[in-house]
Amino acid sequence: MIRISRGLGVLLAVSLILGPLVGLATGPVAEFGPSGGGRVSVVPWGLTLSDPFVLTCARNSVAAAVGSVGLGTVVGVSIGRVVRAGVGRRRGAAMVLVRLAAGCHPGFSAVGVVLLAPIVLGIAGDGPGAVDRRGGEAWRWFGLVLSQFGFASAWVAWWTARGLGRIRGDWLLVSAFSGASRGRIWRSSTWPLVRPTVARAAASAFAVVLIEPGAPIILGLRRTLGAQVVASTWMSSRLDWPRAVALACLGLLLAGLARSVLVRWGGPDALGTSDPPDRPPPGPVDRGGRLLRAAAAAWFGAWLLVCLAPALAVFGSIGGSGGAVPIRDLALPVGCSAALGAAASVLAMLTAWPLSSGRWARSASAVVEVMPPLAIGLGLIGLVEVVGAVSGSIPVPTGIPGGGRGFDPHRAPWLLASWGTAVALLPWAIEGARKARRVEAGALQDLARLRGDRRSRSRTLLLAPIRIRRCARAALGVALLAASGPSPGVVLVPMEAFRPIGAWILREPGLGSGTVTSLAAAGLACQMLGVLLLLGSGRDEGTISVSRG
16 A cells, blocks of 8 residues: 555656646647647747747857856865865854855846946946946846856855765875875866766756846846746737747757756766765865965955855845835735745645655656756646647646636636746755655664554654654745745746745836835845755755755
């Protein structure tokens, strides 16, 4: 019975993951007439790929993503080495700061860039439009790369430091005893071991920033894939969804191509089955003098300032220029975001639990990591529209109040938004479920049997409460990311109800208003706290991922 229920759970979880992929595969090639008859057509793909404006948007998005992630990878590796070379409390404090920087989502960092631009350009108080007159469009592209760079470099730095922590010290003793320099030890022994981790972290960051809509929309960069996808879904006609799905498919293909190239460059992960080391490996500053340590500290401080300056600007602008914000203006956005976060977290943990016990965990996480969060939302829209056109109506989930509208994003998108957000954050839920399963069950069950309990009763009464408590940290972190992230809620929730904080900011123009800046600060705080919870649960290594939302 346990195997049957576990198999059904895995089947349901795999179906939830494959749903967006089916929508992305069928949406751009399915064409339906007024009578409901359908046929395969490449017209949406042809119209999309033959549009010079779309090609320009794709080129701009790829260039910005390659530049930010490439530079972030180089800088992140050096920051990871500096952090790992620390000892005791210094290393712990540095790791916390890296986690805070990793929680700076590009969309919220772009808000800080907009707020800092007048101060940096020396034109504060010159009125609206002064930044564009002084910096032109170049400052917007620079702000986009800067917001994406901080996000990518922080995650690469985190996973680099964790990868260095998994290297056994005795693996490097031969090179050290032979008189090799620190540079040679790094090139010949350390870097080949940590390179697969760096490659997978960079690939995950690239998939997020490629068609991430928050930063381009806030900075006014319409010639990007993310901005065009959102613009297509925000149009008044529901017949514009094939173009949006085709753009999302293009982003998915580009992200998959980049991931395959990076994973091939990184090679197989030789550290995946290694035991935790007894002591840290030789680092870049652990044998240096005071001058080298001071240079490393200055480099880390400069990087941290670049990453956290936009966040500090967002927190410093709470209330905007209008002073205090009435609580009633924030009650609806915060309440809707909390409801979405709770629903998505519960669905993600329920989906992750059957996948976490077998070989499906890594495969499911790898499939989700390839899909940008915005593409997941468009895949669900394509799936619903195709099924609705084939059946003549939007699919109705039986037994759910209001289910006739639950799958329609233009009426009551609560179920569709929870589904898409749960799939986007599934790698973190799987990792939390895997850690919750690591319970010493033998001794607990033996003690229960001595009391006369049956095996099933002992498993239920003893293991279930322990595992639920262990899942609480991951569930709360997933809920915070789901409640605040712009994607995929920005395309799945065209109505105000049940809209996450990130989508509220993108749909409410004017960063000078107190409501928008307060929501931006709340969303950024949720992102940071969620990342702190998800990355602060022990030394175990699982699927390499980044915050997806």
